[in-house]
Amino acid sequence: MQFSIILALAASASAATLQRRQAQTYPIADFSADCIPHSNYCSHSYNFTVNSDPSLSPSHCSAFVQGPDQLPAVEEGTCSDNVGYTWSIEPTSDGGLDFAIWYAFNARSNITYCASIPASQITTETDGTANTQHYTGPKNLTASISECPA
Numbered sequence: 010m011q012f013s014i015i016l017a018l019a020a021s022a023s024a025a026t027l028q029r030r031q032a033q034t035y036p037i038a039d040f041s042a043d044c045i046p047h048s049n050y051c052s053h054s055y056n057f058t059v060n061s062d063p064s065l066s067p068s069h070c071s072a073f074v075q076g077p078d079q080l081p082a083v084e085e086g087t088c089s090d091n092v093g094y095t096w097s098i099e100p101t102s103d104g105g106l107d108f109a110i111w112y113a114f115n116a117r118s119n120i121t122y123c124a125s126i127p128a129s130q131i132t133t134e135t136d137g138t139a140n141t142q143h144y145t146g147p148k149n150l151t152a153s154i155s156e157c158p159a
């Protein structure tokens with residue numbers, strides 16, 4: 010009984026320490042998501058930089074995915090100048106995008122920051138038979154631990 014209380018206290022103390030040491034938000038800059046149209050498909054380009062420490066140069070992250078009309082999912086995107094980051098894009102049912110970026114905190118856990126891109130920030134253009142989608146929201150986003158689904 011007492012032993013389990015001590016364990017619970019130790020676990021909550023380390024969670025609090027982890028929360029304190031890590032920034033709660035992460036700045037994402039120059040975000041773009043575009044279809045570059047070809048005959049009947051798009052090369053979808055995602056591009057952004059991340060710079061958690063202004064004294065360091067930013068990391069560049071991008072993905073190039075072919076597909077039809079809609080901005081597609083990216084399951085494990087990379088950042089060319091920082092292998093520590095992994096990121097993802099998930100289209101939502103209401104036409105927006107869920108963005109997440111994470112890195113290893115220790116051998117057992119990653120720290121993840123998320124941002125929701127509403128459908129109103131994605132423009133769909135119809136060009137003859139094909140649709141093309143572009144992100145038209147702010148270039149800079151703030152990803153936050155508290156935005157991630159629990």
Ligand SMILES: *[C@@H]1O[C@H](CO)[C@@H](O)[C@H](O)[C@H]1NC(C)=O
Nearest residue numbers: 036037038039060067148149
């Ligand atoms: C976006 O973020 C970059 C990098 O932090 C910064 O240089 C730029 O001024 C920001 N742009 C806007 C419009 O806030």
Ligand SMILES: *[C@@H]1O[C@H](CO)[C@@H](O)[C@H](O)[C@H]1NC(C)=O
Nearest residue numbers: 041043054056057069070071
């Ligand atoms: C994406 O970023 C790279 C540099 O990191 C740049 O060369 C490329 O033009 C960018 N693409 C778009 C569509 O902005």
Ligand SMILES: *[C@@H]1O[C@H](CO)[C@@H](O)[C@H](O)[C@H]1NC(C)=O
Nearest residue numbers: 085095111113116117118119
């Ligand atoms: C942390 O992220 C990496 C890269 O996506 C993944 O391979 C690994 O399984 C994740 N670890 C945990 C504990 O979720």
